[in-house]
Amino acid sequence: MDILGLSDPYIIAAYAGCFLTVALCVAWALLSGGDGERPRLFKRGGGKR
Amino acid sequence: MIQLEGGVAAAPFAAMMAAFVAATVLLGIYGYRHTRDSQGFLLGREKTNSAVIALSYGATFLSASAIIGFGGQAAIHGMGLMWLCFLNLFLGLFVAFVVFGKRVRRMGRSLGASTFSELLGGIYGSRAIRAFAAAIILIMMPIYCAAVLKGGVNSIAVITGAGEYYNVILIVLAVLVGMYVAYGGIIAVMYNDALQAGIMLAGMAVILAVTYYTLGGVHAANSGLSDLWGTAISDPSLYTRSPGFNGWTSMAGFGTPEWLTLVTTFTLGVGIGALTQPQLVVRFMSARDDRTINKSLMIGSVFIFVIVGAAYTIGPLTNLYFFERYGETAINVQLGTDFIIPAFILDVFSGVRFGDVFVSLFLLALTCAAISTLSALMHTIGSAGGHDMLALWRGRGGLAGREGGSVRVNRACTAMAMVLVVVYCYLMPSDIIAKATSLFMGVTAATLLPMFAHGLYSKRPDRRAAMASAAAGAASYLFWALFVNAGSSVFLPVCRWITGRQVLFSGGIECVDALMVALPVSAAAMAALLLLSRARRAREASPEASPDPRGGR
Structure with missing residues (x-):
């Protein structure tokens, strides 16, 4: 496996982990509503009201 | 031995510094005008917006140590240090904001707490716990603060070639930070942090782009660095001889001394420690509401990823650059690990059009990284003395004193913290910045x-x-x-x-x-x-x- 010149799975996983955490943070920021504990998508009932 | 040559041109750096100092003073005045009481000094107006919280948190979190200290360590230990970047993002940001941040804000507000020590003391209803937390801050934090100041001044003195003015740079930097923290309180600290974070972001993004451009693109640079290990393995002078090191683009062998140092000291030691930093916890207490904390995650994550990810990626790539140019790797840089990144910056921009501007931008970013952390630490030390300890002393007969000193007392304590930190700088040994960071965390x-x-x-x-x-x-x-x-x-x-x-x-x-x-x-x-x-x-x-x-x- 060669991704952008990197082949060690642990190094690739570290970069992937960083990108995924940034994506998680962005999603959390965009989907969270009001003063709720967590974004609506993660609430019971899948965010349906 | 790779020498640090060139230095920064005086004109562009002086112009940038003048604009920066002017902006810092203006934000200090803004903070001074909006700081009316002790509560305002400690927490501001409790309506700080998400962008300022995110940038202030990130800039306080990442000192010059993260860029040059740990960037230099990445040059020696390789891209395995990206796991620290992951932990900085996941634990230091996501868990800190989502798991701790919102509870801290709510409990801080319900208890009427203005500092980390007061929050802990209020939660447990204990003067002893409040005193213990304040004592940790008053004893340990000045050492960390002095290490950050000393590291920043060392880098500035070496890169500018103004080593003979070391004492002047140290005093000027300490007084500049001490003044705007003492007079502007947390408002000046956070708005200045946001300004400094913007400069850091621009500086590191440009340097990452230039690094990959110079080395022929992302794929070519990473492949070249992987291939370099094949050449270096036959020449022990080109890499760290720590058992278990497998090259700059590979993880160290599991359980080896290299792996233990990389994982326990750098990755977990610093990654976990970020969760209980008093100077960071206060940022949550100044947020308007939970939504502000949630929204801060977006800007904060991008900021930390760009700064830390760039430093830990550029570090290992300096080996390829130095090898192609001088036939040596970063381990041979003069003055040691902390000067690998500065030596690379000076070299890569020498002879390039507008190179002086980019070197000046890097130096300004480095100064911003040092100042943003310093200001938050001085504010926290001043608060622990002027608010927590004073309140405990005044309430000797009662349960937990809630009333700290006036804004004047807080300012006086911050000024004393500044003097103490400068004294520590002269007492401490050299090359202690990364260790002091790790020790405090x-x-x-x-x-x-x-x-x-x-x-x-x-x-x-x-x-x-x-x-x-x-x-x-x-x-x-x-x-x-x-x-x-x-x-x-x-x-x-x-x-x-x-x-x-x-x-x-x-x-x-x-x-x-x-x-x-x-x-x-x-x-x-x-x-x-x-x-x-x-x-x-x-x-x-x-x-x-x-x-x-x-x-x-």
């Missing part, structure tokens, strides 16, 4: 993390368990750092004085960071006391244990 995590988490999430916080956890964490951390870990025992060689040996044990255990032992010990002490308390309560509540009012038992 380790001590705070080992002593305060279980207490902090339990206090935030327990319906019935147990103060005896909290004190036991703090005592066990502090004792085990000190023992391991002074007698077992080879990296930390050299700075205060108590073990050598007593036993004649650097550390008590060998065989790989000397590479394990003290936090890896102290944090589980601290958590176990808390769990044991909580179980004992629960058992005692159950005994007291059971019918057999309670005395029969009719005289049966």
Whole structure:
């Protein structure tokens, strides 16, 4: 496996982990509503009201 | 030996610094005008917006140590350090904001707390816990603060070639930061942090782009660095001879001394420690509402990823650059690890059009990284003295003093903190910045993390368990750092004085960071006391244990 010149799975996983955490943070920021504990998508009932 | 040559051109750097100092002074005046009382000095107006919170948190979190200290370590230990970037993002940002941040804000508001120590003391209803947290800040934080100041001044003096003005740079930097913190309070600190974060972001993004451009693109650069290991393995002068090192684009061999240093000291030691930094926790307490904290995650994550990810990627790539240009790698850079990134920046921009502007931008970014952390640390030290300790002293006969000093007392304490930090700078040995960072984060995590988490999430916080956890964490951390870990025992060689040996044990255990032992010990002490308390309560509540009012038992 060669991704952008990197082949060690642990190094690739570290970069992937960083990108995924940034994506998680962005999603959390965009989907969270009001003063709720967590974004609506993660609430019971899948965010349906 | 790769020399640091060139230095920064005076004109562009002076112009940038003049604009920066002017903006800093203006934001200091803005903070001064909006700071009317002690509460305003400590927490601002409690309506700080999400962008300022995110950038202030990020800029405080990442000092010059993250860029040049840990960037240099990445040049030696390779891209495995990206796991620290992951932990900075996941633990230091996501968990800190989502798991701790919102609870901190709500509890801080309901308890009327303005500082980290006051929050902990309020949660447990304990003067002793408040005093303990404030004492940790007053004793340990000036050392960390001095290390950050000293590291920043060292870099500026070397890169500008103004080593003979070292004392002047140190005093000017300390006074500039001390003045705007003392007069502008947290408002000036956070708005200046946001400005400095913007400069850091621009500087590091440009340098990452230029690095990959110079080395022929992302794929070519990474492949070239992988291939370099094949060449270097036959020449031990080109890489660290730590057993287990497998090249700059590969993870170290599991369980080897290199792996233990990389994972326990750098990755976990610093990654976990970020959760209980008093100067960061205060940022949550100044947020308007939970939504502001949630929204801060977006800007904060991008900021930390760009700064830390760029530093830990550029570091290893400097090896390829130096090898292609000089036939040597970063291990051969003059003056040591902390000067690998500055040496690379000076070299890569020499002879390039507008190169002086980019070097000046990097130096300004470095100055911003140092100042943003320094200002937050000085504010926290000043608050611990002028608010917490004064309140405890005044309320000697009562439970937990809530009233700290006036805004003038807080300012005076911040100014005293500035003087103390400058004195420390002259007393401390060189090359201590990364160790002092790791030490401070380790001590705070080992002593305060279980207490902090339990206090935030327990319906019935147990103060005896909290004190036991703090005592066990502090004792085990000190023992391991002074007698077992080879990296930390050299700075205060108590073990050598007593036993004649650097550390008590060998065989790989000397590479394990003290936090890896102290944090589980601290958590176990808390769990044991909580179980004992629960058992005692159950005994007291059971019918057999309670005395029969009719005289049966």
